[in-house]
Each structure stands twice: as structure tokens, then as C-alpha cells.
Amino acid sequence: MSLLYALPGNAAFARALCRHTGWQRGQLELHRFPDGESLLRLATPPRGVVAMTCSLQRPDAKLFALLAAAATARELGATQVGLVAPYLAYMRQDARFRPGEAISARVIGNLLGSGFDWVVTVDPHLHRIHDLAEVFACRTTVVQAAPELAAWIRANVRSPLLVGPDGESAQWVEAVADRLGAPCVVARKQRRGDRDVSVRLPSLARWRGHTPVLLDDIAASGHTLIDTARGVREQLPQASPVAVVVHGLLGRRSREALRGAGIARLVTTNTVPGELAAIDVSARVAQALAILGADAA
Known part of the structure; x- marks a missing residue:
């Protein structure tokens, strides 16, 4: 049985995915400490193929928990860890327009591509980059809306x-x-x-x-x-x-x-x-x- 964990704010989309696929919901807990750090716990033990679902609007506040969830699932026995990111952030900055600028699309591609085996997203903002495979280090699937x-x-x-x-x-x-x-x-x-x-x-x-x-x-x-x-x-x-x-x-x-x-x-x-x-x-x-x-x- 495949498991789908929802990061905070993504429960409704995760429920819909489980209803359509028959995947089982995994329970994930996230605690924020007063100093701004987070403690993540996978309350449902991961096994086999697991996926995290997290839409990445306002991404900076979400990325640590997302990467921690992926690393913890893999450490505790998941054979593959995927990401469902209905909205994928940081794709608009796909070139260096001024000297010294970060090419954010490549940064996020390396970051998520190293943490997950595959990524599913909906209509990423691709302009000068024509395929997510150009910037992601893992398998990607783009869903058209x-x-x-x-x-x-x-x-x-x-x-x-x-x-x-x-x-x-x-x-x-x-x-x-x-x-x-x-x-x-x-x-x-x-x-x-x-x-x-x-x-x-x-x-x-x-x-x-x-x-x-x-x-x-x-x-x-x-x-x-x-x-x-x-x-x-x-x-x-x-x-x-x-x-x-x-x-x-x-x-x-x-x-x-x-x-x-x-x-x-x-x-x-x-x-x-x-x-x-x-x-x-x-x-x-x-x-x-x-x-x-x-x-x-």
C-alpha cells in the first residue's frame, strides 16, 4: 500500500488524491518551536513507495519541513520518495538577468531533485527552460491544466x-x-x-x-x-x-x-x-x- 503524506495546508488536495488513487494517507506532524525551528514526525511509519504533497506558494517557510520529511521517510525504510507539488515555486527566475543573480530554477531543481526520486507538478512556469528535466536531478512529470x-x-x-x-x-x-x-x-x-x-x-x-x-x-x-x-x-x-x-x-x-x-x-x-x-x-x-x-x- 502506497502512502501519501500532506504537509500543513495540503490536506484537502491529499484527500482528493487518495480518493482518486486508493493510496493511503500517512499522518505527519509538524511542530514549530518559539525560535522558528521545526520538528517533523512521520506518525505513520513509512514503507514502500511514499509521496509528500505540498504546494509551494510562499516556499521559504516550507522547504525545510519538506526536505526533512523526504529524508526521514527514506531513513525509516521507504523504497522511493516522491513529491507532489501542485504549484512549483522559483521557476520564473530561469536566467541571470544581472551579474551575480541566482538562477533560482536551477537551485530549486537541484535541491528538490536531490531529495526526491520524482516530482509531479502542474503547469510550471517554463519560458527559457523548455523541460523540467533541464534543471531537475530526478524524474519529473508535468500535468497540464x-x-x-x-x-x-x-x-x-x-x-x-x-x-x-x-x-x-x-x-x-x-x-x-x-x-x-x-x-x-x-x-x-x-x-x-x-x-x-x-x-x-x-x-x-x-x-x-x-x-x-x-x-x-x-x-x-x-x-x-x-x-x-x-x-x-x-x-x-x-x-x-x-x-x-x-x-x-x-x-x-x-x-x-x-x-x-x-x-x-x-x-x-x-x-x-x-x-x-x-x-x-x-x-x-x-x-x-x-x-x-x-x-x-
Whole structure:
């Protein structure tokens, strides 16, 4: 029987994975000391193939516990230790843009790749890196969210026009548009800082009567989506844009700012838990987990 342990905050996704796969939940305890250090305990003895599930938003506070869980499982008898990270952090810094900068994608790939035998994730932010195998020292499986995104849009949006806020979003926009048989456009973005971006859209005049669906893989500050929404509203003032995001890292103020920019509805997948997580990708992740577990058995 394969075991799946959930790091704090990941219990709901772990329950869904176990329901889909038949894996057994392992019990994990994490205690935080007053000085900020942690004590991790695998209350269910590990055996055979085990996996940890942990979505890596705000990753710095999670990485020690995650690596400690993997090392402890291996020490106590697990034959293989895998990681299910629905959201995989640190993939956006995939090059050295200024002298001396860390290439974070390579750092996280080496760190997790040395601690785990395999990693499953959903739509990592790959731009100049085209395959996780380029930076990970272990086997990796990438789950595509496009089928679930398309299904949600089909069920909830009339006559969608898919809008990508920048060239990096084109891969998701085109994949979803193809599944829907819907038109799509991609904007050009200029970024001057974390919260200073400008977006230029092509003409949308031929798409009057369609509902703009802003689609991106990651939303953190929300400024890219806000600028895109304003550009859409300038060209299509009667439209009520919808925003669909794979990984929602938005705080309360960012969500309020998006609504203030005229976005009628904002939804994300459940790779990151939260009130916006209306699109469930757990079944597709479970398929990948089941295959890896069977191969390792």
C-alpha cells in the first residue's frame, strides 16, 4: 500500500488524491518551536513507495519541513520518495538577468531533485527552460491544466475570447482556445518592476459580442491582469471580462484591485488552496501519481 503524506495546508488536495488513487494517507506532524525551528514526525511509519504533497506558494517557510520529511521517510525504510507539488515555486527566475543573480530554477531543481526520486507538478512556469528535466536531478512529470480550464470556461462563459496578457501566457491561451474552438489574442507586456507593468493589446474590434477571458498561469500581485483588463475595457466597454488563472497567489488587496479593474469573475485552479479555487485538477494529478507509484512498486 502506497502512502501519501500532506504537509500543513495540503490536506484537502491529499484527500482528493487518495480518493482518486486508493493510496493511503500517512499522518505527519509538524511542530514549530518559539525560535522558528521545526520538528517533523512521520506518525505513520513509512514503507514502500511514499509521496509528500505540498504546494509551494510562499516556499521559504516550507522547504525545510519538506526536505526533512523526504529524508526521514527514506531513513525509516521507504523504497522511493516522491513529491507532489501542485504549484512549483522559483521557476520564473530561469536566467541571470544581472551579474551575480541566482538562477533560482536551477537551485530549486537541484535541491528538490536531490531529495526526491520524482516530482509531479502542474503547469510550471517554463519560458527559457523548455523541460523540467533541464534543471531537475530526478524524474519529473508535468500535468497540464488546459482540459480543466477549458471545461470550466465552456460551462461558465458564453462566446469566450481568450486573452493572454503576455507572450509567456501564449502556450496556455492557445492550448485552451484549441480545446474550445474559440478565438484568442496575446498582448505584449513591458515589465519595469514587480508592480510596474504595461500591457499593449491588439485590436479587439472584430470580437465585439464575445466575453473576454484573461488567462494566465500565475497571478501574484495581479498588476498584469489589471492592466490587461483595463485595456480590454477600453476597446470593449460593454464587456465583462473574466479572469482564469492556473496558480492563484493573490492576497486580499490584489483580489480587490482586480475586481476594481472591472473583472466580473476571477477563478483559479486548486493547485493553491483558497476561496478562488473553483477548478479542480486533482483527478489529473492523481493519474500521474498512480502511474509513478505503479512504476516504482
